[in-house]
Amino acid sequence: MNTNDSATQQPLVQIRNLQKRFGDVVVLDGLNLDIEIGNHVAIIGRSGSGKSTLLRLLMTLEKPEAGTICIDGEYLWHQQQNGQLVPASLAHTRRVRGKVGMVFQHFNLFPHMRVLRNVAEAPRLVLGLSRREAEARARELLDRVGLSDKADAWPQELSGGQKQRVAIARAMAMQPQIMLFDEVTSALDPELVGEALQFLRELADEVSMTMLLVTHQMHFAEQIADRVIFIDSGKIVEDDEPAVIFHHPRQQGTREFLNAVLSPADD
C-alpha cells in the first residue's frame, strides 16, 4: 500500500477500519482506503469479494457495522459532537451523500420519465434549480454524452449503451465530487462493450472528476485507471499503478487472481 502522508491536501475519501457483515458473512473486514482528488481507481477482485458492497457503503445504500468513511473532510455516518464521534443525523448523512454520485450496473433509469426529466428531476428537486436551469443543465450533459437527440425519448426506447450514457448524465447533473461505477459494462450486449469502454475512457480523460470503478474488464481497468485495487476476503490485498498490478503484482493472491481471469481465451 502506498501511504503518501506528504500530500498537503487531505484525501477526498478516507475509509478507516470499515466493517460490513450480512448475517454471519463478513464482507468487509477492516478495510482502509484513501482516494485523492482526481484519482481514477479501478477495483478488481473475485465475485463476492465485496466490491459492490464497498460502493454501496459509499453511496449510503448500506450501513457499516463499524469504521468510518470521511468524504471531503466530513464523516458520512458520524458527526462530531463535543470532540466525539456520534451517529449522524439523517440530514447530516444526506448532506455528505450529496458529494457522491453513482452509475448502477443496470442503470436504474426512471421508466416513467422521459430522458430529459430523468436527468433534470433531481437537480430541480434536490439542488433547488428552476425548471429552466435544470433542463438547460440536462441538455448540456445529454449533449456531452452524445444524446442530445434523445431528450424526449423514453428510457425503454434506448439501447443499453444509450441508457448507460443517460445514467452517467443523470449522476453528473448533481455535480458530485466522486463518481462510483459498478460494473458498468456487464449489463451491455457484447458488441456495445467496446464502445462503452471507449466512451468512459474519454470521459475520464476529459473530466477531472474522481472516479471509483468496479470492473471485471482487466483491459479497461488498465487503460482507464491510474490506480488499481485488488480486494480479497474483505481487505485490500494490493493497491498500485495498473502497470505494477497487471505486470508485476507483488502479492501471491493478486497473481493467482489475474492468472485465473486472464488465462482462458482472453486476449
Place this chain on the structure above:
Amino acid sequence: MPQPLDLMPTLLQGLWVTVQVYLGAAVFVLVCGVVVGSMRSSRHRWLRWPAKGYILGFRGVPALVLLFWFYYVMPAIGLRLPALAAGILALGLNFGAYAAELVRGAIAAVPSGQTEAAIALNMTPMQRMIRVIGPQATLRALPPMGSLNIELMKNTALVFFIGLHDLTFQGRILQNDTQRTVQIFTLALAMYFVLALCIMAASRGLERVMGRGMQGGAR
C-alpha cells in the same frame, strides 16, 4: 309504455341509488387504499402497525355484517347513520382494506433499484415516494384496482338488506307488484353489467393515459 320499458323508470331510480353508493364507496376505497397502503409500506412502526391492524380487521369480516353493524348497532351507541352513509361506510371500509393491501403490493413491486437510484440522487424519502415510487406503483395498481372496483360495484347490492332503494331493491318491489320476474331481473342484470363495462372502460382509459411511454408496463 310497451313492456318491458314500463319497468324502466322504477329500475332507473334504483340504478341511481346504486351508482351513488358505488361512487361514494369508491372514493372512500381509493383514499383508504392510498393512505393505509402507504402507511403499511412505511419504515416507521407507528405508521405501519395501525395500517396492519386496519387491514387485518376489515378484511376479515363479511361486508354484510359490517353493514348491519353500522346500521343497527351504531344507533345503540348513540350514532344514527342514514342508510346511504352506513352503506358507503361499510363497503368503503371493507373494500378499503383490500385496496390498501393492493397498494402495498404495488409499492413493494417497484424494483429496489428505483429507490436506490433516487437515494443516489439524494432525494428525501418523501420525494422518492412522490416522484419515483408512487407513479410507478400507481401504474401497477391500476389493473387490480379496476377489478376491485367492479367487485365493489357488484357488492353494492348488499345495501338491499338495510332497505336502501337500490337497483336490487327496486327489482324486488316490481316483482311483488307485477310478477314479471324474467323481464325485471334480466333488465337489472343488464344494468349492473353496463355499469361494470363503464368501470372497465374508465380503468383501461386511465391505464393508457398514465402508462404513456411505459410499453409493457413498469419495469
